[in-house]
Amino acid sequence: MRELQALEGAHPELVTPDSPTQRVGGKPREGFVKVAHSSPMLSLDNALNEGELIEFDRRVRELLKDQPYRYTIELKMDGLSMAAHYRDGLFEQAITRGDGQVGEDVTQNARTIRSLPLRTAAQMPRYEVRGEVIMTRRAFEHLNAEQEARDLPRFANPRNAAAGGLRALDMAIAAARKLDYYAYFLFVDGAPAFDSHWESLDTLARLGFKVNSHRAICNGVEELLDQYRKWEAGRDGLPYEIDGLVAKVDSVAQQQALGWTAKAPRWAIALKFPARQEQTVVENVGVQVGRTGALTPVAFLKPVLVGGVTVSRATLHNEDEIARLGLQIGDTVLIERSGDVIPKVVRVVAEGAERRPFQMPAECPVCKGHIIRHPGEAKYHCVNTSCPARLKESILHFSARPVMNIDGMGDVLADQLVDRGLVSSIADLYSLTLEQLTSLERMGQKSAEKVLANIANSKANPLPRLIAGLGIAFVGERTAQILADSFPSMDALMSASEDALQRADEVGPKVSKSIRAFFDEERNQELIRRLREAGLQFTYEPKRKDGGALAGKTFVITGTLPTLSREEAKAKIEDAGGKATDSVSKKTDYLVAGEKAGSKLDKAQKLGIAVLSEAQLLELLGG
Numbered sequence: 001m002r003e004l005q006a007l008e009g010a011h012p013e014l015v016t017p018d019s020p021t022q023r024v025g026g027k028p029r030e031g032f033v034k035v036a037h038s039s040p041m042l043s044l045d046n047a048l049n050e051g052e053l054i055e056f057d058r059r060v061r062e063l064l065k066d067q068p069y070r071y072t073i074e075l076k077m078d079g080l081s082m083a084a085h086y087r088d089g090l091f092e093q094a095i096t097r098g099d100g101q102v103g104e105d106v107t108q109n110a111r112t113i114r115s116l117p118l119r120t121a122a123q124m125p126r127y128e129v130r131g132e133v134i135m136t137r138r139a140f141e142h143l144n145a146e147q148e149a150r151d152l153p154r155f156a157n158p159r160n161a162a163a164g165g166l167r168a169l170d171m172a173i174a175a176a177r178k179l180d181y182y183a184y185f186l187f188v189d190g191a192p193a194f195d196s197h198w199e200s201l202d203t204l205a206r207l208g209f210k211v212n213s214h215r216a217i218c219n220g221v222e223e224l225l226d227q228y229r230k231w232e233a234g235r236d237g238l239p240y241e242i243d244g245l246v247a248k249v250d251s252v253a254q255q256q257a258l259g260w261t262a263k264a265p266r267w268a269i270a271l272k273f274p275a276r277q278e279q280t281v282v283e284n285v286g287v288q289v290g291r292t293g294a295l296t297p298v299a300f301l302k303p304v305l306v307g308g309v310t311v312s313r314a315t316l317h318n319e320d321e322i323a324r325l326g327l328q329i330g331d332t333v334l335i336e337r338s339g340d341v342i343p344k345v346v347r348v349v350a351e352g353a354e355r356r357p358f359q360m361p362a363e364c365p366v367c368k369g370h371i372i373r374h375p376g377e378a379k380y381h382c383v384n385t386s387c388p389a390r391l392k393e394s395i396l397h398f399s400a401r402p403v404m405n406i407d408g409m410g411d412v413l414a415d416q417l418v419d420r421g422l423v424s425s426i427a428d429l430y431s432l433t434l435e436q437l438t439s440l441e442r443m444g445q446k447s448a449e450k451v452l453a454n455i456a457n458s459k460a461n462p463l464p465r466l467i468a469g470l471g472i473a474f475v476g477e478r479t480a481q482i483l484a485d486s487f488p489s490m491d492a493l494m495s496a497s498e499d500a501l502q503r504a505d506e507v508g509p510k511v512s513k514s515i516r517a518f519f520d521e522e523r524n525q526e527l528i529r530r531l532r533e534a535g536l537q538f539t540y541e542p543k544r545k546d547g548g549a550l551a552g553k554t555f556v557i558t559g560t561l562p563t564l565s566r567e568e569a570k571a572k573i574e575d576a577g578g579k580a581t582d583s584v585s586k587k588t589d590y591l592v593a594g595e596k597a598g599s600k601l602d603k604a605q606k607l608g609i610a611v612l613s614e615a616q617l618l619e620l621l622g623g
């Protein structure tokens with residue numbers, strides 16, 4: 001490596017993109033560019049037990065009208081899917097799944113994955129590989145040991161750690177995660193390269209990709225069931241986590257005959273394993289305070305390995321749940337972990353010799369404020385709206401990606417902002433200064449500038465995101481969207497009566513009451529006033545048609561399209577509920593570019609907006 005680095009240093013013109021020196025280092029990325037997939041990256045339907053698997057097979061047989069067929073069965077590795085594009089044998093671009101249509105360009109980080117070949121001997125001029133980015137148990141345990149040594153929180157599971165690594169802005173973080181890539185699709189022009197899926201897998205392996213060797217051909221459902229039972233028993237012996245198996249009809253012609261639903265193919269199914277369970281002792285019970293002030297009792301457990309991941313706490317939900325379980329401190333319990341869901345206590349297995357009951361504290365464990373339990377509610381709430389625990393959680397919720405999307409606002413920063421008294425309301429985020437940020441620990445000039453820019457950019461988020469960010473009880477992203485569609489300004493929403501609110505889709509008495517209570521609170525009116533002053537988006541143009549394929553998406557068309565006139569393309573977009581505008585801005589979701597696209601294309605690329613061809617637009621429109 002040293003010798004190569006020296007040679008390349010002397011002859012930079014000889015550095016090729018597939019050189020091993022290009023796998024690490026590099027400058028931190030500014031953000032990720034969005035890229036449309038060659039064909040949608042769909043998810044899979046699940047079979048949660050043997051009955052559902054038999055049902056799946058019955059449907060396949062029926063739809064294939066008794067033609068013979070066979071399945072390829074693969075392990076379902078618990079990571080995140082990624083498409084890797086190759087041109088003339090060289091790795092060119094990697095894209096995360098994203099929303100299935102459009103993902104993020106993670107090429108730089110993908111280069112740090114040693115099992116992703118940078119050069120292959122493929123004959124095809126262009127091809128695409130799809131597969132799973134994972135972290136082995138070993139790499140994961142190693143990472144968590146390092147986190148602990150540096151007094152940082154542990155990662156919940158290998159998948160989260162892998163996702164964080166692949167999307168890290170700093171390549172060095174991605175490299176340090178020691179990610180791995182297993183390929184399971186080989187595509188040319190967005191479609192499978194061979195008629196047999198098995199043949200694609202063999203070809204991938206021959207090209208130098210890691211392809212999981214635990215794969216098999218199954219003739220009939222009985223053989224699928226055998227594999228399911230075998231791997232459910234054998235999964236702990238694997239060096240990585242699997243959460244089930246994937247069965248795919250092997251013939252691509254038959255796959256096409258079976259087709260897809262909106263979400264998943266009809267020719268494949270995920271056979272999910274039941275949740276993992278283990279026994280351990282409840283060493284103590286504590287209380288966590290969430291964003292809405294809800295107090296959640298948490299069991300602190302004697303650490304136990306559950307399917308290869310150490311679990312040391314589990315949620316107990318509320319007092320009633322503890323009573324239902326009959327749980328006391330010192331008891332031995334059965335706990336369960338499924339996917340990335342927080343582990344939960346299933347039941348008490350044995351009472352502890354010196355067991356003692358848990359007592360809900362009389363005051364908030366964080367701010368010592370009053371706590372109350374509203375009639376009909378299971379949880380206690382801290383009533384102090386400026387309780388630091390609530391505030392930290394509110395900042396994290398407000399900044400989350402699907403909400404106001406303030407990159408860089410994580411636990412450590414939120415803690416410091418609240419503890420130092422720099423932020424005592426979400427609105428304070430918009431008056432933070434560079435000096436304040438750089439005065440914090442682990443915050444250099446560059447990162448501080450970036451965070452400030454991200455905060456400033458978040459002002460452009462549309463009203464539904466802002467509504468979701470306020471943290472009104474029972475108002476998540478979906479409800480916020482519905483509210484903005486019915487009340488297209490903050491003022492309209494703030495002054496709506498409970499009756500008027502309930503006229504919006506899906507808003508019932510509970511939600512409308514909570515919204516009214518939120519806006520009637522003086523503190524919250526002050527918050528809204530300050531957010532308005534800061535210049536956030538307080539009005540909204542509702543999407544034209546509910547439920548259209550392009551609902552809520554904004555398009556700009558530029559250049560000459562191969563078949564459609566601009567008017568036709570615009571009409572199609574609007575018919576599907578999308579919006580077509582003339583100029584490219586941060587609010588643009590897609591640029592449809594034809595021949596002779598000029599400055600708009602440049603601008604879109606600068607802003608990281610997804611660029612579509614006419615064919616890709618038509619695909620988004622449903623073919």
Ligand code: IVH
Nearest residue numbers: 042043044074075076077080081132184246
């Ligand atoms: S096929 C249209 N094969 O499971 C088919 N997926 O629940 C899409 N996964 O998003 C996927 N191992 O992240 C396929 N051998 C495998 C897989 C696999 C893991 C993941 C993948 C996918 C999810 C679907």
